[in-house]
Amino acid sequence: MVSRLLERLRKRGWPMTAQRRVIAEILAGEHVHLSADEIFRRAVARLPEISRATVYNTLKKLTELGELLEVSSDERAKRYDPNASDPHHHLICERCGLLRDVHPKGQGHLSLPSGERHGFDVTGVEIMFRGLCPSCVSGRGSAASPRPSAPRSSARLRSRK
């Protein structure tokens, strides 16, 4: 399975370099939500001369081009979602930080009643479901978690009183 991202970029005529190709390949696939630093570390493994600045520059440009989505996880670092062409939402594990894409059917048109818009021009909506992933529910701790230790304790908001 080769990166669709890479193909799209090529089609757009985006100037390609070895560094950009490596980054695009790392970002291939679904449920990929890496931080800039994780992307940097993987990129170095394939292309030792690559620098952090290039990774950050590239991620910023890809985000501006609309090829990547920035997801603010519970950690300090943003994560990057290559699945930008397909509208979806996220499900995060509050213990180990595992992030998954979700496509809730039926509420694709979730919108804010005009009486609640406070005069805003509303153009989008992001939904983050919170909970515990299967590994963390079963107490087995972070079995396959992206980060070894991550005892989160962030804001929680229930949908009913």
Add this chain to the structure above:
Amino acid sequence: MVSRLLERLRKRGWPMTAQRRVIAEILAGEHVHLSADEIFRRAVARLPEISRATVYNTLKKLTELGELLEVSSDERAKRYDPNASDPHHHLICERCGLLRDVHPKGQGHLSLPSGERHGFDVTGVEIMFRGLCPSCVSGRGSAASPRPSAPRSSARLRSRK
């Protein structure tokens, strides 16, 4: 209008100090979404000896106590929402960063279909509506914006293709 937060803390028997009182007073009210640093700056104006560490410590403890909600805005810094006892969602201006609470009626029970839960135990949901605030829509720029300059360009996700 005096801080409900302060009263709640007193009732809980939370050890009160001059620093904590100042912070609680700064966090009084609705649609208050300040960053730690903004809270620090306001606190210094009232109590010059207060330190950043105390502000961060206090905010962390209030969050753990469930009195504050951390909201990850588009800026790097988290914002703190004192309206934790009342479930609600947020509306953010992508240009100036203005953040408002919203209480969408009718979707209070928004939940993830079990087929989409990927084995997670889902305990909460956060919704962030994105758009432009009245000032930014009308081109008048950041008329009463919390931050003088803030040309955001973050992830956008439309609810329909």
Add this chain to the structure above:
DNA sequence: TTGAATGCAAAGTGTTTGCACGTGC
């Protein structure tokens, strides 16, 4: 050839920590 991309290192933000001192209960 040439404007854009890169590497490097330094500077910025935002947040946390270690430790000595001070204070509410």
Add this chain to the structure above:
DNA sequence: GCACGTGCAAACACTTTGCATTCAA
């Protein structure tokens, strides 16, 4: 009195920037 809160400064984690060099088109 003593556990806990505080101030200070240094450490940290993440990201951005300035500038000389290199490279894709």
